[in-house]
Amino acid sequence: DAKTTQPTSMDCAEGRAANLPCNHSTISGNEYVYWYRQIHSQGPQYIIHGLKNNETNEMASLIITEDRKSSTLILPHATLRDTAVYYCIVRVGSNTGNQFYFGTGTSLTVIP
Amino acid sequence: DAGVIQSPRHEVTEMGQEVTLRCKPISGHNSLFWYRQTMMRGLELLIYFNNNVPIDDSGMPEDRFSAKMPNASFSTLKIQPSEPRDSAVYFCASSFGLAEVNEQFFGPGTRLTVL
Numbered sequence: 001d002a003k004t005t006q007p008t009s010m011d012c013a014e015g016r017a018a019n020l021p022c023n024h025s026t027i028s029g030n031e032y033v034y035w036y037r038q039i040h041s042q043g044p045q046y047i048i049h050g051l052k053n054n055e056t057n058e059m060a061s062l063i064i065t066e067d068r069k070s071s072t073l074i075l076p077h078a079t080l081r082d083t084a085v086y087y088c089i090v091r092v093g094s095n096t097g098n099q100f101y102f103g104t105g106t107s108l109t110v111i112p
Numbered sequence: 113d114a115g116v117i118q119s120p121r122h123e124v125t126e127m128g129q130e131v132t133l134r135c136k137p138i139s140g141h142n143s144l145f146w147y148r149q150t151m152m153r154g155l156e157l158l159i160y161f162n163n164n165v166p167i168d169d170s171g172m173p174e175d176r177f178s179a180k181m182p183n184a185s186f187s188t189l190k191i192q193p194s195e196p197r198d199s200a201v202y203f204c205a206s207s208f209g210l211a212e213v214n215e216q217f218f219g220p221g222t223r224l225t226v227l
Contacts, residue, residue: 043116
């Protein structure tokens with residue numbers, strides 16, 4: 001029920017931008033795109049979310065295509081601490097709490 | 113803020129024994145989630161509560177699993193009897209259930225090993 005497709009793994013050089021793609025071609029008009037990451041042995045950590053517009057916070061930027069069928073998470077200056085599994089999730093916002101269904105994610109390795 | 117607290121952090125038990133995992137959500141949060149993570153199946157949602165009421169338990173694998181939330185500051189996930197295939201990391205997460213905002217905060221997890 002993940003509804004998203006991500007590459008299994010990616011490498012990125014330290015200090016360079018990491019661009020993580022996600023396909024969500026069946027996304028509905030009221031579904032948000034969320035990104036979480038999981039550093040080894042820790043619980044997942046929220047990164048960013050968006051609906052239609054591009055979003056930016058202190059961690060990352062989220063670029064959503066105009067047709068909303070895909071998105072890209074951008075870590076502008078990757079560090080070794082950004083090595084983690086990154087999950088792209090689409091889900092309807094709900095007042096009773098969001099049920100997130102995590103897929104397999106993208107394993108990002110930042111190389112010195 | 114201490115974040116989501118889970119106990120124990122590690123549990124090793126023998127097949128057939130009862131296992132109880134505990135979670136204290138972040139104060140003020142009104143939604144609580146239990147997840148299980150294995151190498152084979154990834155991160156799976158088991159059950160979630162809103163205002164202490166179970167909303168969706170469709171992810172609970174079978175009757176051996178049960179979860180309760182007697183009050184806003186405590187939840188348990190119980191496995192009785194436990195089996196080796198229940199070995200996994202169990203995460204608890206909480207959120208303040210507003211539409212659109214819903215960032216979930218995860219605890220450190222409980223690593224369960226059933227021998």
